[in-house]
Amino acid sequence: xxxxAPKGTRDVLPAExxxxxxxxxxxxxxMAANGFGRIVTPTFEETEVFVRxxxxxxxxxxxEMYTFDDRGGRSMTLRPEGTAPVARAYVEHGMHKxxxxxxLWYMAPMFRYEAPxxxxxxxxxxxxxxxxxxxxxxxxxxxxxxxAEIYARLEVPEVRLRISSMGxxxxxxxxxxxxxxxxxxxxxxxxxxxxxxxxxxxLRLFDMKDEAVQRAMAGAPLLVDNLGDAARDHHxxxxxxxxxxxxxxxxDPSLVRGLDYYTRTVFExxxxxxxxxxxxGGGGRYDGLVASLGGPEVPGVGFGTGVERITLALGEAxxxxxxxxxxxxxxxxxxxLALMPVLRDLRRSGVRVEAGPSGxxxxxxxxxASGLGAxxxxxVGPREHAEGRATIRxxxxxxxxxxxxxxxxxNVVADGGAA
RNA sequence: GUGGGCGUAGCUCAGCUGGUAGAGCUCCUGGUUGUGGUCCAGGCGGUCGUGGGUUCGAGUCCCAUCGCUCACCCCA
Numbered sequence: 294x295x296x297x298a299p300k301g302t303r304d305v306l307p308a309e310x311x312x313x314x315x316x317x318x319x320x321x322x323x324m325a326a327n328g329f330g331r332i333v334t335p336t337f338e339e340t341e342v343f344v345r346x347x348x349x350x351x352x353x354x355x356x357e358m359y360t361f362d363d364r365g366g367r368s369m370t371l372r373p374e375g376t377a378p379v380a381r382a383y384v385e386h387g388m389h390k391x392x393x394x395x396x397l398w399y400m401a402p403m404f405r406y407e408a409p410x411x412x413x414x415x416x417x418x419x420x421x422x423x424x425x426x427x428x429x430x431x432x433x434x435x436x437x438x439x440x441a442e443i444y445a446r447l448e449v450p451e452v453r454l455r456i457s458s459m460g461x462x463x464x465x466x467x468x469x470x471x472x473x474x475x476x477x478x479x480x481x482x483x484x485x486x487x488x489x490x491x492x493x494x495x496l497r498l499f500d501m502k503d504e505a506v507q508r509a510m511a512g513a514p515l516l517v518d519n520l521g522d523a524a525r526d527h528h529x530x531x532x533x534x535x536x537x538x539x540x541x542x543x544x545d546p547s548l549v550r551g552l553d554y555y556t557r558t559v560f561e562x563x564x565x566x567x568x569x570x571x572x573x574g575g576g577g578r579y580d581g582l583v584a585s586l587g588g589p590e591v592p593g594v595g596f597g598t599g600v601e602r603i604t605l606a607l608g609e610a611x612x613x614x615x616x617x618x619x620x621x622x623x624x625x626x627x628x629x630l631a632l633m634p635v636l637r638d639l640r641r642s643g644v645r646v647e648a649g650p651s652g653x654x655x656x657x658x659x660x661x662a663s664g665l666g667a668x669x670x671x672x673v674g675p676r677e678h679a680e681g682r683a684t685i686r687x688x689x690x691x692x693x694x695x696x697x698x699x700x701x702x703x704n705v706v707a708d709g710g711a712a
Numbered sequence: 713g714u715g716g717g718c719g720u721a722g723c724u725c726a727g728c729u730g731g732u733a734g735a736g737c738u739c740c741u742g743g744u745u746g747u748g749g750u751c752c753a754g755g756c757g758g759u760c761g762u763g764g765g766u767u768c769g770a771g772u773c774c775c776a777u778c779g780c781u782c783a784c785c786c787c788a
Contacts, residue, residue: 351786352785353787357786405786405787407786408713409780410781410782414788418788486785502785503785552787568782568783569783569784570787572788573788575787575788597788598788599787599788600788601788622746656741656742656744656748657740657741657748658747661748662748663748664749667748670747670748674746684747686748688748688749691747
């Protein structure tokens with residue numbers, strides 16, 4: 294059996310690669326406009342980074358990590374999410390001594406051992422941004438606006454924003470008891486996995502699609518109605534800022550992000566084009582994360598958005614675009630050899646050039662040139678070569694002119710507008 | 713981990729109640745001693761996912777297994 298790409302992974306071929314390049318370019322542009330510097334963290338980290346950063350109650354840590362012992366017996370894990378490693382780098386490099394907030398972004402692959410399906414992979418790429426060192430609610434709103442701007446610039450269709458607040462850790466404990474009190478009478482009617490979640494994180498029952506769960510949650514007390522004063526004010530400021538910036542949103546009290554570190558603001562962008570995985574990007578505030586990784590008490594806010602989900606939402610990858618401007622068709626192998634310097638000079642001048650392989654007939658080369666979408670073909674046969682000349686053919690009009698070999702570059706640029 | 717669907721040429725697929733494999737596209741060659749995209753002719757290309765069973769005979773039926781895919785859970 295020939296090897297295949299591992300389950301849940303995929304090859305990105307050139308047509309889709311162009312779409313991804315655009316996503317990256319737009320992200321880089323918008324990030325720069327918002328004062329974010331790019332950071333690259335290792336593809337794998339000490340397992341501890343994710344256990345402490347993401348939290349042991351999460352699915353990611355409990356069953357989705359690619360963890361292995363290296364040859365020195367240290368436990369390592371392929372990065373399953375982007376925020377904890379960036380927070381680790383923030384602490385490691387003492388960035389709390391820089392002017393705050395420190396704003397960092399990345400585009401990097403993430404690895405999670407899950408059952409793949411449409412829009413869900415074991416390796417996927419995320420564009421993410423993190424801002425440390427400020428608890429200003431307006432920063433939350435700026436982060437949301439930044440992500441919305443990326444979607445807008447890419448023209449991702451049917452994007453909607455849902456937002457809520459997780460409150461502060463102290464207030465959440467009290468709320469948790471209220472929620473459990475509401476749920477206990479319904480416990481017998483709930484499926485097993487729902488009852489298990491009651492113990493770990495009852496908030497997550499809000500997100501389950503099971504009908505019995507939905508019924509039980511119907512009259513449940515809402516976290517947003519039980520916020521402390523500080524969290525309440527924070528949330529109101531975020532929403533007000535969004536309104537002032539003209540960013541539409543829906544308040545959704547059932548929005549619960551699956552990572553333990555979130556505090557206060559949580560948000561998620563969805564796209565109806567995506568099928569079951571409607572989430573295209575999301576994030577929130579994580580005021581305790583840096584401290585949990587051994588750093589100072591520094592607040593933070595960030596988001597991640599899935600590159601594959603963006604390209605999925607954008608629809609089919611763009612049709613094949615021409616990959617060359619000029620095609621050099623030289624059937625005779627010795628003449629082809631003699632023209633190697635010409636080929637080099639053309640490429641140096643910035644023209645995209647493909648040269649037909651030695652040993653092919655002119656007809657095959659013309660077909661090749663046409664298939665590649667070349668606008669200009671330069672033909673040098675025995676007669677032209679003897680005279681130090683070349684035939685230049687415009688593939689759209691079929692017009693041909695003969696010029697001295699030294700003038701090829703000048704002519705293809707001028708005639709084809711190719712450079 | 714649990715359930716549904718599907719596995720025939722590089723791609724998209726056909727193959728009826730079992731009789732020993734086909735089309736379109738792509739690619740290559742020729743029609744045009746050195747000129748493409750159209751047209752015409754020809755060609756390359758398949759252990760029918762794999763293993764076993766039933767049968768004179770299995771791509772078609774049965775069992776197992778692997779893979780892909782969609783969905784649940786959860787997430788990007």
